[in-house]
Amino acid sequence: MDQKELRRQFSLFKSSRLSNLKTKIFGPLLLALFFTSTITIFAQDGDPFAGKALFNTNCASCHKLDRKMTGPALRNVETRLLEDEGLDREWLYAWIRNSSALIKSGDAYANKIYEEYNKSAMTAYPQLTDSDLNNILAYTAQEKVVPVAVAAATQVSNVPSNDLGLSDQIILGVFAILFLLLSIGLVLVAKTLKNLAELKGVKIEEKKKGKPIWKAYLENQFLMLCTAVIFLLVSAYGFYGWTMQVGVNQGYMPVQPIHYSHKIHSGDNKIDCNYCHSSARVSKHSGIPSLNICMNCHKSIYEYNGETTEEYSKEFYDGEIKKLYKAVGWDDEAQEYTGVTYPVKWVRIHNLPDFAYFNHSQHVSVAGIDCQTCHGPVEEMEIMYQHSPLTMGWCINCHRETNVNIKDNEYYDRIHKELSKKYGVEELTAAQMGGLECGKCHY
Amino acid sequence: MKFNIKILFLIAVLMQSCWGDRGAPNYEYMPNMYESLSYESYSENNLFEDNLSARLPVEGTIPRGYSLYDYEDTNEGYESAKKNLTNPYILNQEEMLKAKELYTVYCGVCHGSKGAGQGILVKREKILGIPSYADPGRAITSGSTYHVIYYGKNTMGSYANQLNEKERWMVTSYVMKLKSDLSK
Numbered sequence: 330m331d332q333k334e335l336r337r338q339f340s341l342f343k344s345s346r347l348s349n350l351k352t353k354i355f356g357p358l359l360l361a362l363f364f365t366s367t368i369t370i371f372a373q374d375g376d377p378f379a380g381k382a383l384f385n386t387n388c389a390s391c392h393k394l395d396r397k398m399t400g401p402a403l404r405n406v407e408t409r410l411l412e413d414e415g416l417d418r419e420w421l422y423a424w425i426r427n428s429s430a431l432i433k434s435g436d437a438y439a440n441k442i443y444e445e446y447n448k449s450a451m452t453a454y455p456q457l458t459d460s461d462l463n464n465i466l467a468y469t470a471q472e473k474v475v476p477v478a479v480a481a482a483t484q485v486s487n488v489p490s491n492d493l494g495l496s497d498q499i500i501l502g503v504f505a506i507l508f509l510l511l512s513i514g515l516v517l518v519a520k521t522l523k524n525l526a527e528l529k530g531v532k533i534e535e536k537k538k539g540k541p542i543w544k545a546y547l548e549n550q551f552l553m554l555c556t557a558v559i560f561l562l563v564s565a566y567g568f569y570g571w572t573m574q575v576g577v578n579q580g581y582m583p584v585q586p587i588h589y590s591h592k593i594h595s596g597d598n599k600i601d602c603n604y605c606h607s608s609a610r611v612s613k614h615s616g617i618p619s620l621n622i623c624m625n626c627h628k629s630i631y632e633y634n635g636e637t638t639e640e641y642s643k644e645f646y647d648g649e650i651k652k653l654y655k656a657v658g659w660d661d662e663a664q665e666y667t668g669v670t671y672p673v674k675w676v677r678i679h680n681l682p683d684f685a686y687f688n689h690s691q692h693v694s695v696a697g698i699d700c701q702t703c704h705g706p707v708e709e710m711e712i713m714y715q716h717s718p719l720t721m722g723w724c725i726n727c728h729r730e731t732n733v734n735i736k737d738n739e740y741y742d743r744i745h746k747e748l749s750k751k752y753g754v755e756e757l758t759a760a761q762m763g764g765l766e767c768g769k770c771h772y
Numbered sequence: 773m774k775f776n777i778k779i780l781f782l783i784a785v786l787m788q789s790c791w792g793d794r795g796a797p798n799y800e801y802m803p804n805m806y807e808s809l810s811y812e813s814y815s816e817n818n819l820f821e822d823n824l825s826a827r828l829p830v831e832g833t834i835p836r837g838y839s840l841y842d843y844e845d846t847n848e849g850y851e852s853a854k855k856n857l858t859n860p861y862i863l864n865q866e867e868m869l870k871a872k873e874l875y876t877v878y879c880g881v882c883h884g885s886k887g888a889g890q891g892i893l894v895k896r897e898k899i900l901g902i903p904s905y906a907d908p909g910r911a912i913t914s915g916s917t918y919h920v921i922y923y924g925k926n927t928m929g930s931y932a933n934q935l936n937e938k939e940r941w942m943v944t945s946y947v948m949k950l951k952s953d954l955s956k
Contacts, residue, residue, distance in 0.1 A: 390901030
């Protein structure tokens with residue numbers, strides 16, 4: 330983290346050098362830099378780098394520097410308290426080390442802030458020493474400079490990407506012109522050759538006009554018969570193929586009301602499938618998670634900071650998080666639920682026909698099959714789609730090839746022993762255990 | 773042979789184009805056999821005002837196999853659970869493994885595999901400030917852990933709908949094990 334901070338400072342330093350070149354534009358930035366340095370001088374008695382690490386491990390679950398969370402925003406908390414309430418650093422020490430004792434002692438401001446934040450009691454931090462607290466306060470006293478640096482960085486990084494796009498177009502254009510010139514050249518060469526031949530008196534032989542090939546073909550009965558047979562076979566095969574794909578939704582990729590990327594959640598952040606689809610362990614359905622599960626994380630994650638592409642920009646993803654907040658009725662400014670909710674109309678992708686029974690818990694908990702076996706590489710899907718055909722042939726094929734998972738499962742002890750003796754095999758497949766019986770899935 | 777392969781390829785291409793729009797479901801032979809007559813869990817339903825088929829249990833009833841939780845979602849409730857609530861289960865080795873599995877799925881992403889607050893979301897700086905279970909200021913107990921799993925606290929949400937009562941206690945046991953490992 331410290332390194333990151335250093336790098337940011339360095340990039341600021343670079344941009345300040347840039348600003349020397351364009352003093353008019355970057356003047357204000359220099360000014361801001363000047364202010365930062367003066368303020369850090371004021372709060373000299375703490376180390377903001379160490380403070381940041383402490384802040385992130387201890388405070389960040391409830392406080393951010395510039396945003397209200399479970400607790401108030403903490404930027405310049407010390408100066409604000411001193412100026413607005415006349416409370417000094419000693420008061421902050423007492424509050425942080427044991428806020429509930431301070432509230433009980435009847436301190437006016439302590440009680441006021443306790444009421445203001447819905448009586449959420451702040452955890453006591455008796456283990457933090459004076460110097461720890463000074464470091465944290467030094468960190469909160471730092472001026473907000475991050476967005477300037479980011480803006481400058483994006484401005485710089487945007488330029489070459491535009492250049493690339495332009496040069497691509499130029500290269501394509503050059504190629505197109507080259508091809509045009511080449512074809513014109515070829516036509517010209519052909520013309521001059523013809524002229525040359527005429528000049529030298531070489532006669533170009535004209536082709537004799539015989540029977541046209543299609544006529545000969547039509548008159549040959551054997552060829553016609555073959556053609557007819559092939560045509561019939563091909564169209565029968567085509568018709569068969571067409572009938573077989575009716576009702577099969579492999580590759581179905583509908584547009585969802587909120588663009589939820591499985592790639593980000595399950596691929597990049599390695600959140601287990603069962604975290605959200607928790608009912609897959611215990612019920613027939615693998616449920617669509619209700620929005621409170623999204624809010625487990627998105628209460629604190631209000632913006633996207635991962636990789637972006639042109640199609641899926643940060644603004645795009647941030648907008649999708651806003652959609653979630655609207656649906657679940659979360660007021661991000663006030664950090665509370667409004668109570669006005671809009672159910673999200675997710676579009677169901679995997680849908681077995683009503684006449685087929687399928688149970689998730691049987692496959693997930695009992696058999697211990699990976700979700701990806703049927704749903705494909707979901708952790709790589711930016712947009713969810715149906716990976717498998719979900720046809721009966723596909724189900725049965727897997728039942729024929731997969732051995733029953735009997736590990737640590739008393740239920741299968743006896744039947745597995747008897748059936749494997751009957752079939753003369755070491756391990757039973759799901760099919761041999763009855764996985765092909767009609768009534769298992771159709772009733 | 774070559775000819776055949778070409779034709780097969782052509783047919784494959786043609787068949788692909790049969791169902792062109794991947795954004796809409798394919799057509800079915802007999803839709804009335806495919807689509808359920810009874811209401812499906814997530815289907816729309818104009819019988820109710822909110823158009824949802826999924827209903828909450830009737831007020832004042834509890835589902836079979838569930839029991840009531842007596843502590844309120846307040847600071848007092850938390851303190852009281854912390855002091856008075858105890859774990860009714862003692863896990864055997866097998867159940868402890870199962871508890872670890874549950875912990876890894878539902879808690880590990882933030883609290884980390886050791887419970888020190890260093891889960892993958894913390895390491896990737898998505899969520900910050902996850903405390904260690906051994907944090908002296910919180911001094912968690914079985915009761916307070918169960919209470920927080922049940923209701924959530926501050927930024928942490930409730931896990932009551934992802935874990936049932938026994939599973940919550942299993943996870944609580946595992947958390948207390950991690951705490952004692954951390955304090956060593």
